[in-house]
Amino acid sequence: MSQSERLKEEIGWFKVVFGTLVAVGASVVAWLAQNYSTAKPVLLVVTLLVVVCLVGGIIWVNRVVFRRLDQLEKL
Numbered sequence: 822m823s824q825s826e827r828l829k830e831e832i833g834w835f836k837v838v839f840g841t842l843v844a845v846g847a848s849v850v851a852w853l854a855q856n857y858s859t860a861k862p863v864l865l866v867v868t869l870l871v872v873v874c875l876v877g878g879i880i881w882v883n884r885v886v887f888r889r890l891d892q893l894e895k896l
Contacts, residue, residue, distance in 0.1 A: 828893045832886055839882045846875040 822830075853860075853868050860868075 825893060825896050828889050828896075832889050832893075835882050835886045835889070839879065839886070842875055842879045842882065846872065846879065849875065 849868060849872055853865070853872070857865070
């Protein structure tokens with residue numbers, strides 16, 4: 822497998838990871854919006870931490886993909 826094909830496969834895999842993180846993040850934010858008034862404070866804090874981690878993961882995947890695209894462009 823050539824390096825360009827390998828990079829394309831990695832980018833394809835990261836698209837799946839990115840989509841999953843976005844979908845889970847949207848679901849967690851929706852749950853938080855619906856249950857904000859009835860949830861226990863500890864659960865709200867944990868949920869906010871999960872949202873922050875998911876956003877961090879989304880940003881990380883985005884940066885990795887753009888680095889891979891730069892590598893692919895240089896080939």
